[in-house]
Amino acid sequence: MFKFPEIVEIPLAQGIDKIMDWLLVYLDGFFDFIGMIILKVVMAFENLFLFLPWFVIILLVGLAGWKLIRSLKTGILFMILMLIIGTFGYWELSMRTLALVISSVVFALLIGLPMGIQMARSDRTERILKPILDGMQTMPSFVYLIPALMFFGMGKVPAMFATIIYAVPPVIRLTNVGIRTVDVEAVEAAKAFGATPRQILFDVQLPLAKPSIMVGINQTTMMALAMVVIGSMIGAKGLGMEVLLAISRIEVGRGFEAGISIVFLAIIIDRITHSFSESREKDSK
Amino acid sequence: MADKPNDVQIIIKNLWKVYGKDPKRVFQKGLQDKTKEEIQNETGCVVGMRDINLEIRKGEFYILMGLSGSGKSTLIRALIRLIKSTKGSITINGDDITRMNADQLMKFRRKTFGMVFQHYGLLPHLTVLDNAAYGLKVRGVSKEVRYAKAREVLETVGLKGWEDYYPTNLSGGMQQRVGLARALANDPEILLMDEPFSGLDPLIRRQMQDELVELQSKLQKTIIFVTHDLHEALKLGDQIAIMRNGEVVQVGTPEDIVTQPADDYVQEFVQDASPAKVLTAGSIMSEVPVITYVWEGPKTALTLMRREKKKIGYVVDQKQRFLGVITAKELERLLSGEERFKTIPTSSIEVVDTVTEDVLIEDLFSIAPKNPYPIPVVDEKNKLLGRITNDHIFESISNNEGGSDV
Structure with missing residues (x-):
């Protein structure tokens, strides 16, 4: 038997722990500030969703299905799905989950879009960011919970922090790809007419990259939903928590209901965000 | 095409574009006289444009x-x-665009x-x-x-x-x-x-x-x-x-x-x-062998024609303006008749199609068969410049040397 020699050791874990300790001591105020902003935004969404009567929300979702996807059938299907979630008794929890997802996506876009644009503009940024994004996407999602927990303690904020980090890569990546694959001559034309880099970005690159960016937003949203469920492990109230409870108590039926609700929510969110990329494409053709 | 003003608007001088890492190396190393392949082997740089000099007029x-x-x-x-050039200048309306x-x-x-x-x-x-x-x-x-x-x-x-x-x-x-x-x-x-x-x-x-x-x-x-x-x-x-x-x-x-x-x-x-x-009528036409002045008598005209061994004359007026063609036959008919003509009567002059100098040979194809005589070439004032025979046309398209000396 050959055992790996224990003397050969790279103290990465200790190193990272030290950095975390340092960050916690010296950047405490900074994380408090970020935590406060995140909390304000998510509470605003949560209060809004819980303030609106359930039937108004169901109607709005139905309307979104009808108008955005342009199919009355889809609209009605969405309303039925939402009703089923309500009959399971998960209306409030699903609204909390929705608030977490939407506010996480808002932050992810605020971070991801500018980064994607920057990545498209500079080959160097792309070279640096690409492996990092690859790493982020292959990292098990649970891992993000640990630093989040350390910076922000338990609750919504760390769950969202982890969600934002976990969900941001697709929108960065697809914004970058979208802009890079914009018709070269369209960009050259804008340049030839003396457009400033800003004009080129807003008049040419972003509009032409829109379908790709929308796909990125769709993926980011779906990843955010997945992560929010996991985030319940560190105390984010929502549907995920029900699944977690069902696991610990081995209540299959309860877990199934909660699981189904998450799936329904996922279907609705996916279809609606997906429609953004498609309807735009149709318009321009 | 229309008139070309002579003022130069764009001057391109010694313009180079070299693609690759640190392309200026090519010039520092003094490689600019080597071939594209040699430069590529030695530096890994690809020459996109080499020493271009052009002047473009307004x-x-x-x-x-x-x-x-x-x-x-x-x-x-x-x-x-x-694309930013590597070396050289492009001056447009007096400003060097490479330095802006x-x-x-x-x-x-x-x-x-x-x-x-x-x-x-x-x-x-x-x-x-x-x-x-x-x-x-x-x-x-x-x-x-x-x-x-x-x-x-x-x-x-x-x-x-x-x-x-x-x-x-x-x-x-x-x-x-x-x-x-x-x-x-x-x-x-x-x-x-x-x-x-x-x-x-x-x-x-x-x-x-x-x-x-x-x-x-x-x-x-x-x-x-x-x-x-x-x-x-x-x-x-x-x-x-x-x-x-x-x-x-x-x-x-x-x-x-x-x-x-x-x-x-x-x-x-x-x-x-x-x-x-590409070639124009002006470039393949040749001199008109017999010019008949409208004020000449038929006898003089016929003598001149016979001396040149030609069967037709191109009739022009005092200002060298082309009026039409007169044949030897017609002159003989005039002379054999009873009437005595001091000058050539207008009725004897055959009006034929003319072309200007800048007409393409391509366009002569449609005119040539209709004209029984070599096609007269005139300028915009209708002044006779020369004429084009069918042989001229054939020769011009059969070899690229042009037919101006035929």
């Missing part, structure tokens, strides 16, 4: 011609600095250039009208003004009524008209056209070429036009620069290029070019 229709990879697209892009900073460059592009692209480069999310107005929008022109101007140029290019459509609703030819309208809306001094008609069907292409010629005769802009199609180059160009491997091999008028190819490369390029599309 109002000139200037063609950059070459196969793909010859550097023609690189050159036209360097002119507007979509980003801000100056942007302003310069706005006021000087319009550009048309091979794949149109239109913005699919904007309507035809907005596309045509885009150059003006960039300049910060107000909405009403730019729409008014855009409507005007869309009408010029024949797209009236299509303003509210999207580019993808239009055929390739129409999309390129939008591209042209967008370039013209800025009223640029210099129009850059990068293979604008290459993607179009042959029929549409010819139609667009014809319209461009007509437009240019009105606008008189400096046009720099990239193409790989020799016929297009010969048809449109005032001057043609032929490029190969990043170098300019020959510069000249269409006629120069076809009749005196600078080397084997150009020779090969032009060998299937029909001289009929």
Whole structure:
């Protein structure tokens, strides 16, 4: 038997722990500030969703299905799905989950879009960011919970922090790809007419990259939903928590209901965000 | 084409473009005289343009011609600095564009250039009208003004009524008209056209070429036009620069290029070019053997004709203006008749079709069979310059040397 020699050791874990300790001591105020902003935004969404009567929300979702996807059938299907979630008794929890997802996506876009644009503009940024994004996407999602927990303690904020980090890569990546694959001559034309880099970005690159960016937003949203469920492990109230409870108590039926609700929510969110990329494409053709 | 003012507008001097890491090395190491392959082996850099020197005059229709990879697209892009040249200067209206900073460059592009692209480069999310107005929008022109101007140029290019459509609703030819309208809306001094008609069907292409010629005769802009199609180059160009491997091999008028190819490369390029599309009546005509003055008597005219052993004379008046043709037979008939003529009567002069010097040989094909006599060549004042026999025409198209000494 050959055992790996224990003397050969790279103290990465200790190193990272030290950095975390340092960050916690010296950047405490900074994380408090970020935590406060995140909390304000998510509470605003949560209060809004819980303030609106359930039937108004169901109607709005139905309307979104009808108008955005342009199919009355889809609209009605969405309303039925939402009703089923309500009959399971998960209306409030699903609204909390929705608030977490939407506010996480808002932050992810605020971070991801500018980064994607920057990545498209500079080959160097792309070279640096690409492996990092690859790493982020292959990292098990649970891992993000640990630093989040350390910076922000338990609750919504760390769950969202982890969600934002976990969900941001697709929108960065697809914004970058979208802009890079914009018709070269369209960009050259804008340049030839003396457009400033800003004009080129807003008049040419972003509009032409829109379908790709929308796909990125769709993926980011779906990843955010997945992560929010996991985030319940560190105390984010929502549907995920029900699944977690069902696991610990081995209540299959309860877990199934909660699981189904998450799936329904996922279907609705996916279809609606997906429609953004498609309807735009149709318009321009 | 129309008159060509002589003032030089664009001067390209020793222009180089070298692709690769740290391309200036090529010059520091003194490799500029080596071949493209040697430079590539030694430094890993690829030469895109090598030591290009050109002068382009105002109002000139200037063609950059070459196969793909010859550097023609690189050159036209360097002119507007979509590609930054490595060495050398490009002076346009007295300003060196290679030395401008980003801000100056942007302003310069706005006021000087319009550009048309091979794949149109239109913005699919904007309507035809907005596309045509885009150059003006960039300049910060107000909405009403730019729409008014855009409507005007869309009408010029024949797209009236299509303003509210999207580019993808239009055929390739129409999309390129939008591209042209967008370039013209800025009223640029210099129009850059990068293979604008290459993607179009042959029929549409010819139609667009014809319209461009007509437009240019009105606008008189400096046009720099990239193409790989020799016929297009010969048809449109005032001057043609032929490029190969990043170098300019020959510069000249269409006629120069076809009749005196600078080397084997150009020779090969032009060998299937029909001289009929390039050579003009003026270049193949020869002297009129017998000129008959209208005030001469029939007897004198006939004597002159017989001395030259010719059967016809070209009748001119005091100002050398061409009146028509008179045959020896007709003169004999006049002399044998009872009436005595002091001068040649108008009724005896046969009126025939004439051509001017700049008519292409191609166009003579339709005139020659109708004319029983060699075709007279006249200038715009109808002054007789020479004549073209059928032999002249055949010889000019059977060899590329031209038929001027026949």
